[in-house]
Amino acid sequence: MVRTETGGEGSDRDHVQSLERGLALLLAFDAEHPDPTLAELAQLTGYSRPAVRRFLITLERLGYVTAHGGRWSLTPRVLLIGQHYTESHALIAVAQPHLLAIAEQTGESSSLAVLDGGEVAYVARVPVRRIMSINVQVGTRVPAHATSMGRVLLAWAPADVVDDVLTRYPPRALTSQTTTDPVALRDALHEVRAQGYAVVSGELEPGLLSGAVPVRDRSGTVVAALASSTSSGRASEQVMRLETVPLLLRAADRISTELGFRSPVRRSTAYEGFY
Template identity: 45%
Template sequence: MVKAAEEKDYVQSLERGLSVILAFSDHHPRLTLGELAELTGLSRPTVRRIVLTLEKLGYVRAEGRYFALTPHVLALGNAYLSSLNLTEVAQPYMEDVTKVTGHPCSLAALDGEDAVFLARIPSRRVMRHTLTTGTRLPAYATSMGRMLLAGLPDHEIEEFLRHGQFPRITARTVTDPARLREILHEVRRQGWALVDQEFEEGVRSFSAPVRDSGDRVIATLSMSVPAGTLSLAEIHGETLPVVVEAAREISKQLGAPAPR
């Protein structure tokens, strides 16, 4: 059988190599060949060849029978950030937001079903979760994720709602696809998202869109605050407007058209 052009151009070995890299996480920082085979669904001999190749290239190091990623992997993410130039533009605005509000400010982009942190300006306040560049959070249960999802075309939102998994994280987590659809359309209409303790008990988060020259939502500026520190009324009246305005200024620097 003659393969279609797109199938002939598909490099399966590259797919397998990336799947091995992505198998490592904060829950699995060190893995054996057997564990990598189980997590990726690849055969042990295939995983062994991939790991040895990655080790030779400097992306993986051996620790006895375990393997772990090396800092060289960060070069892959840095290539994306450097080409986008987004974090360089956003950095001073994020610093100003944290200085004015006293709360950490984050920049994130959508990757599949997750919101991924591109940059973060910390504050002196201690939050339960350690969030750094590369941290992934479920899009459906976070303000940054909902803002990013709301920026997608309708057919992509429907695809996400049809095939996504929405487990309950806290007692407040919205898991019903129909309700999530309503929320995403509301977020799109109002131009910001707010999540009240759906991802973490005692934490409220809110986000605003960062747009490019084509008026596409390419990232989101967000903030998380302790529920006991700021009421919803204070968020709406004091901190959310600061985040929204900073996101608009970043978008303006990226060539986005003026808000309608």
């Protein structure tokens, strides 16, 4: 359901189909189709060629796409959309120095992600080593069910959100270790919420080990997951739980505090020396 200007849920008549199609056209450009032809875009989106042509001309006049030899490509102007997101979310600015500190102290990559449908989207990241076969950067999306960040975000999400995600995006096997049974996944989410963090090994891709903790806003709502990732060849799950997770918890507390959250119960100081 779309939102109206007042923030309420709108009816079907409030839905602007041409805007939806224009955005879908922009999203059709990706690593596999960096400079598609009009015909290819029509096939990718399912829209008619005349409609695609009109959208492309409009987007070209606005400066978001450019034509060259019968092919189309995005222009740097599209980066402004992501820039506006970054600049309008205090969370990212607040988290950045903490991500850097985590990366410096662990020697591993640190990330901040939010839930978007059945995926987690990276909104901030400090890379150290390339430990994943996919190219992880800000904007990268990965399945929520197979990641520590996704487990954290789902663990504190409302029940209806979890139900919707598991229904619309059934867990699929990405490796031989991926949890795909919905009941087992729900049990894992309960465990994450009970212990306050998630550690996932080898479920997104073989050898990838990651830990994540929740970040809260002023109201106490979990708005992001803070994570550190490494290779199972460089660290064990025990090391992740005993050393890295306490560091993440401390950093998440600081980020949440800077966002205005005041915890009624202070965490144990057992891990304060890590950060």
